[in-house]
Amino acid sequence: MSNVATYSTNGGPYAIEAQDLSIYYGSFRAVKNINLRFPTHKITALIGPSGCGKSTVLRAFNRMNDLIPISRAEGVILFHGKNIYDHDVDPVEIRRRVGMVFQKPNPFPKTIYENVAWGARINGFKGSKTDMDALVEESLRDAAVWDDVKDKLNQSGLSLSGGQQQRLCIARAIATRPEIILMDEPASALDPISTLRIEELIQELKKNYTILIVTHNMQQAARASDYTAFFNMDADRAGYLVEYNQTDELFTSPKNEMTEQYITGRFG
Amino acid sequence: MSQPPPDQPSAAPAAPATDLTTLFPQGEGIQAQIARRQRNATIWRFVFLGATSLAVIILTTLLLSIINQSFGLVAEQTNIPETQLIVNYQKSLMLEASNVALSSEDDAALAEGIAADAAGVGLLGNAYTTQNQDTLRALSIGGVAPTAETVQSGAYPLARPLLLYTTATTVADKPQIGAFLAYYLQVADEVMAEIGYFPLDEATLAQQETTLLALLGATELPTIVPAEYEGDIVIAGSSTLNQVTREVAKRFRAEGFQGAIKITSVGTGAGFAGFCAVDGGVDIVNASRTITQLELESCRANALNPVATVVGADALAVVVNAQNDFATDITLEQAGLLFSSAVNWAEVDAGWPAEAINRYIPTTDSGTMDFFVATVFAAQTLADLPYDSLVTVFQANVSAGRCRAAEAEQRFYADRFVCDTEEAFTARCEGENPTTGCTLAPRDHASLEALVQAEVIQPEVLQAWFLAESIFRRDEIVATALEEYPSADVHFRRWLTWDFITRPQSATPELAGVRTAILGSLWVVGIGLLAGFPVGVGAAIYLEEYANKRKRFNSIIQTNINNLAGVPSIIYGLLGLTVFVRVLEPITSGAIFGVGDPTTANGRTILSAGLTLALLILPVIIISSQEAIKAVPSSLREASFGLGATRWQTIWNHVIPNAIGGILTGVILAMSRIIGETAPLVVVGAATLITSDPSGPFSKFTTLPIQIYQWTARPQQTFLLIAGAAIIVLIILLFILNIFAIYLRNRYARRIG
Structure with missing residues (x-):
């Protein structure tokens, strides 16, 4: 199909790039004129006050917004040099290569094993039963949840605790071997200890994956990310990108006054 | 904001209270x-409790009233009772058998005959057996010999x-009769023992005395002085009791009785x-059995009301010649064989010689x-009689x-005629109005049984009472019934019996059953669900998962489906009549496949009815499936799409498995609805009276609700009662189907969760 696939996985310094991206819900413009490039194998945090459209931006990178019938994107998102909003691009392929972890843990009401194996299976994983077992184990190990679940792979994914469920969802996402993983506030529904474990896990994952993470927790962004993009809401209620820089620079010497006010907690 | 009129006090908003906590x-x-x-x-809790109680009370009342109708006393009359038919038949077999050496009412003659015949076997009362112990020997039956204890x-x-x-009338008119009976009871034990019968035990004797007192209208048994009468x-x-009565009469006369006693x-x-005839002249009957229903x-x-007095007991003995050295103990079945179909001894027991059996039996009038016969063949029903025998019974009991006419309807045998003739039959079948017998295969055993039931036994319920009155006013009902219907038997009857469920429909309510209707209902509901389920669920999936709800066209469709759920079912019937019965007749009648029933080659088939009901339940299934699909959390869909699943993979692997419980609940509701549907099926053309089971989707049909509806429309009370029983069958059927569906649903739901 599309020529997205003709590019190699680690083709360049940037894994995905938004150019002049605006997203509309019906006639309402939710975000406007976003220009962002995400470095390969780095963690980029998207921060900003509530309602500034950072989740909307994140979900644009695997065309998840398509599921909302009234939404529409203008501008370009380049993935391996190809605009993923072109008409000849199948969103199924984008989502297969750009995985996602959601705010609330949402394992399938199936067994733990099946939660991990299903994505691989529908995406044409051709291994034997042994290969599949190995893939499930490796994914669960990489998601740092193997030791918790190895004895109960046939139990429902819903029987796990919230933190375990979220790591299961991460295992599910990495089992299909995506290039990029989008994380939409992955720790917001979890307790502090689970949150910490997820943050550690993300650090591990960046060796193999490019990670985009939306968070409303500035400490988390400061601790866990290499780059940070700060979004704000304009007077027309549309979100826009205020500042984008390496995380330590953005937090230590913000160039924009609004950024400084936000990271010092004076609004948001 | 409008200004307040100037002449009114200021309506400016009051300033809020200073301390809001005080409010x-x-x-x-x-x-x-x-x-x-x-x-x-x-208060609200009690209101809701009241509503629930009201619902429970109403439903319970409904159920009780149905049950009340389905059981109760009936005054039932038969032309000939079934047991009588069997007794008569077996008796005639016994009497007409070739190896009857002697058939006589004279027990002494029978005893003499057996005594002189080494291969003889006979039936004798105990007295004759004991009196001829040298020449005769009684067989034990099932290891039990006839003695005073075993009797x-x-x-x-x-x-x-x-x-x-x-x-009672006789006793009142002729005091000597009462005196003789009282005297009889006083001396019975002694005489019985003397002659060779068995005396009564004390409890039975006391009972007889009470009966006698009631008969005499006395409070205390008088001392009888025969000379006073x-x-x-x-x-x-009976010849069995003859000896005893003679002996009692002898003593009665010896004590001075003046009149003549004729025995x-x-x-x-x-x-x-003789006793029951108007001028029969018999005062007392010697009976070796209880009176039959017919008598x-x-x-x-x-206007004679017979009263029985038990005076003793007899052991009917199967006796053989004393020289018979092989037969000692037989079973009851062997006893039956010995006097009916067996011709030589070896047929009864393989160990016995193959010599002819010579029977010495009483006559047809003998008790x-x-x-x-009644004891040995007690368990027999019409179903046990061979086909040929049933034909004989039928032929012997109808004109x-x-x-x-019955043979013209359906033949008894394929190769010969019973009542009709070859010429007449051929002529009729080649004529202008061939009867059904010309094409139908010969009757089977079950249909012949039904014929004998309907034409010979002819059960007829003259009046029936509901369960409640049957319980609380039993005695009163029995008394009234005896007076009003002297020839009827009053007994408790369940209308809902296994027979009722397994018999086909019949024009005689006492013989009618619901098998045809149950099968019809199952067929129609099955086809309705088979057609309605995939279409309904498919439409629901499209509307929920694919269609863009913001498009006007789709919202119009949605509104229409919602409205269709409320359309009266008769409208669907009219639609079904037009589309399935008329327009698609070649398909629904099966003609296009060459499998239609030639006698009913039109579209009024199970298929048309099933498809009509499928239309009826479509909105129900669509709406409930839509609700179930809506209830699947969108986070699951997102998770699936996020992994790169297509929409179909998402629907098949996540949406349907999680919605199937709700979808099947809708199907259960739909099933409950169509199993009770009547109106559309009447329009589509359910058969009014159909006795043959549906054989496939192209058969004529009837269903339970249709059957109930038709029965309730009949004027005869009995039809109302079987309608009540059919309602219970319908409820039970619905219950069973629902349990099955709920089991299926839970099974699937568990596997997913």
Whole structure:
């Protein structure tokens, strides 16, 4: 199909790039004129006050917004040099290569094993039963949840605790071997200890994956990310990108006054 | 904002109170306010409880009223009772058998005959057996020999009471009769033992005395002085009791009785015939069995009400010649064989010699014969008789014309005729109006049984009472019924029986069943669901998962589906009539596949009915499936799409498995709805009276609700009662189907969760 696939996985310094991206819900413009490039194998945090459209931006990178019938994107998102909003691009392929972890843990009401194996299976994983077992184990190990679940792979994914469920969802996402993983506030529904474990896990994952993470927790962004993009809401209620820089620079010497006010907690 | 009129005081908003906390109740006011709220809650709780109770009461009343209709006393009359038919048939077989050496009412002659015949076997009362112990030997039955103990305990199967029958009128008119009976009871034990019969146990004797007191209208049994009585006494009946009665009469006369006592031994049956006739002249019947229903009816028809007095017991013995050295113990079945179909001894028991059996039996009027046949063949019903015998029974009990008509309807044998003739049959079948018998295969056993039931036995319920009155006013009902319907038998009857469920429909309510209707219902509901389920679920999936709800066209479709759920079902019937019965007739009649029923080649088939009902349940299934699909959390869809699943993979692997419970609940509701549907099926053309089971989707059909509806429309009370029973069947059927569906649903739901 599309020529997205003709590019190699680690083709360049940037894994995905938004150019002049605006997203509309019906006639309402939710975000406007976003220009962002995400470095390969780095963690980029998207921060900003509530309602500034950072989740909307994140979900644009695997065309998840398509599921909302009234939404529409203008501008370009380049993935391996190809605009993923072109008409000849199948969103199924984008989502297969750009995985996602959601705010609330949402394992399938199936067994733990099946939660991990299903994505691989529908995406044409051709291994034997042994290969599949190995893939499930490796994914669960990489998601740092193997030791918790190895004895109960046939139990429902819903029987796990919230933190375990979220790591299961991460295992599910990495089992299909995506290039990029989008994380939409992955720790917001979890307790502090689970949150910490997820943050550690993300650090591990960046060796193999490019990670985009939306968070409303500035400490988390400061601790866990290499780059940070700060979004704000304009007077027309549309979100826009205020500042984008390496995380330590953005937090230590913000160039924009609004950024400084936000990271010092004076609004948001 | 409108300004307030100038002449009114200022309506400027009041300034808020300074301390808003004071606006809450304070101190005890807090508790008072909470108590008020709780009171309110309590009131509502009772309102809801009341609503629930009301619903339960209404439903219970409904159920009870249905049950009330389905059970109860009936006054039922038959032309000939089934047992009688079988007794008559077996008796005639016994009497007409080629190896009957002697058939006589004279027991002494029978005893002599067996004594002189080494291969002889006979039926004798105990007295004759004991009196001829040198030449005769009684066989034990099932290991039990006829003795006083086994007879009184009931262990000996051929033990029977010996009775005297008379009527209250006779006793009132002729005091000598009452005196003779009282005297009889006083000396019975002694005489019985002397002659060779068995005396009564004390409890039975006391019972008889009470009966006698009621008959005499006395409070205390008088001491009978025979010399005080005069007038004639005429006694007739059983040869078994003959000896005893003669002996009692002898003593009665010896003590000074002035009148004449005339005793004849004609057999119990003939005794009752004389007794029940208007001027029969018989005062007392010697009976070696209880009175039959038929005899009772003929007595009552002449305003005679027979009263029985048990005077002793007899063991009917199967006796052989004393020289017979092989037969000692037989089973009851072997006893039956010995006197019916077996011709030589080896046929009864393989170890016995293959010599001819010579039978010495009483005549057709004998109570002994009736008792023997009724006991040995007690478990037999029409179903046990061979086909040929049933044909014989039928032929013997209906007129020749009726028999010919039945044969014209459906033949008895493929290769020969029973009542019709080859010429007449051929002529009719080649004529202008061939009867159904020309094409139908010959009757099978079950349909012949049904024919005998309907034409020979002819059960007829003259009146029926509901369960409640049957329980609370039983005695009153029995008394009224005896008076109003002297020939009827009053007994408790369940209308809902296994027979009722397994019999086909019939024009005679007493013989009608619901098998045809149950099968029809299952077929129609099955086809309805088979067609309605995939279409309904498919439409729901499209509307929920694919269609863009913001498009006007889709919202119009949605609104229409919602409205269709409320359209009266008769409209669907009219639609089905037009589309399935008329337009698609070649398909729905099966003609296009060449499998249609040639006699009913039109579209009024199970297929049309099923498809019509499928239309009817479409909205229900669509709406409930839509609700179930809506209830699947969108986070699951997102998770699936996020992994790169296509929409179909998402629907098939996540949406449907999680919605299937709700979808199947909708299907259960739909099933409940169509199993009780009547109106659309009437329009589509359900058959009114159909006795053949549906054989496939192209058959004519009827369903349970249709059957119930038609029965309730009949004027006869009996149809109303079987309609009640059919309603219970319908409820049970629905219940079973629902349980099955719920089981399926839970099974699937568990596997997913």
